[in-house]
């Protein structure tokens with residue numbers, strides 16, 4: 001569904017991506033792991049059209065989408081939930097959800113909002129509350145739910161569990177599992193490598209702008225290089 005080939009992305013003269021290639025198959029959850037500064041967010045932003053690669057291509061459903069704008073890509077079915085959420089804090093939960101569907105012109109929006117609220121009841125309970133007054137975990141769920149209302153074919157999640165308490169992290173991963181079972185394809189960037197590999201089908205590991213390891217998620221969970229660098233102790 002998504003095929004990234006040899007992308008090199010720069011911030012001015014600084015080269016953040018040094019030839020990143022990866023693929024995401026339809027219906028799968030693929031995780032992208034790596035230390036701080038490895039280039040995960042840059043990869044996500046390049047896929048979502050927020051950054052343009054200097055070289056390399058991004059293909060989506062067989063079409064070359066390299067360099068297209070984020071709003072064009074949203075219409076094609078690629079939605080990004082950025083690092084640090086970015087919900088609209090002075091709008092209510094309901095208004096945030098409506099914003100997620102702003103570019104749609106079908107008649108199912110109301111029904112889809114209701115469905116998302118059924119699926120994630122906390123959003124229904126808090127529908128009139130301002131986004132900025134939700135807890136961190138609730139804001140993350142809202143950010144993901146808002147992205148779902150764009151009816152994405154491919155959902156890009158950049159560190160959805162960042163800064164959340166363990167119980168809330170579990171809620172976020174439960175949400176990702178539900179998204180997966182509903183058939184939406186997910187590319188997931190995570191610091192929480194163990195949880196990410198447990199939900200994912202396939203994984204990539206980045207280091208300083210390059211993919212250094214890739215494989216089936218179940219194999220990566222056992223891979224000594226990953227265990228040592230990203231999984232640490234057997235517990236948790």
Ligand SMILES: Nc1ncnc2c1ncn2[C@@H]1O[C@H](COP(=O)(O)OP(=O)(O)OP(=O)(O)O)[C@@H](O)[C@H]1O
Nearest residue numbers: 011014016034035036037038039040041042043083
């Ligand atoms: N706006 C920017 N201007 C200049 N350099 C940047 C900018 N954003 C990121 N970089 C650099 O690009 C490299 C990759 O950053 P990126 O944010 O993609 O990493 P990351 O893997 O998402 O890290 P983290 O886990 O901390 O989110 C880093 O060296 C970073 O300092």
Ligand SMILES: [Mg+2]
Nearest residue numbers: 040041042083
């Ligand atoms: Mg990042």
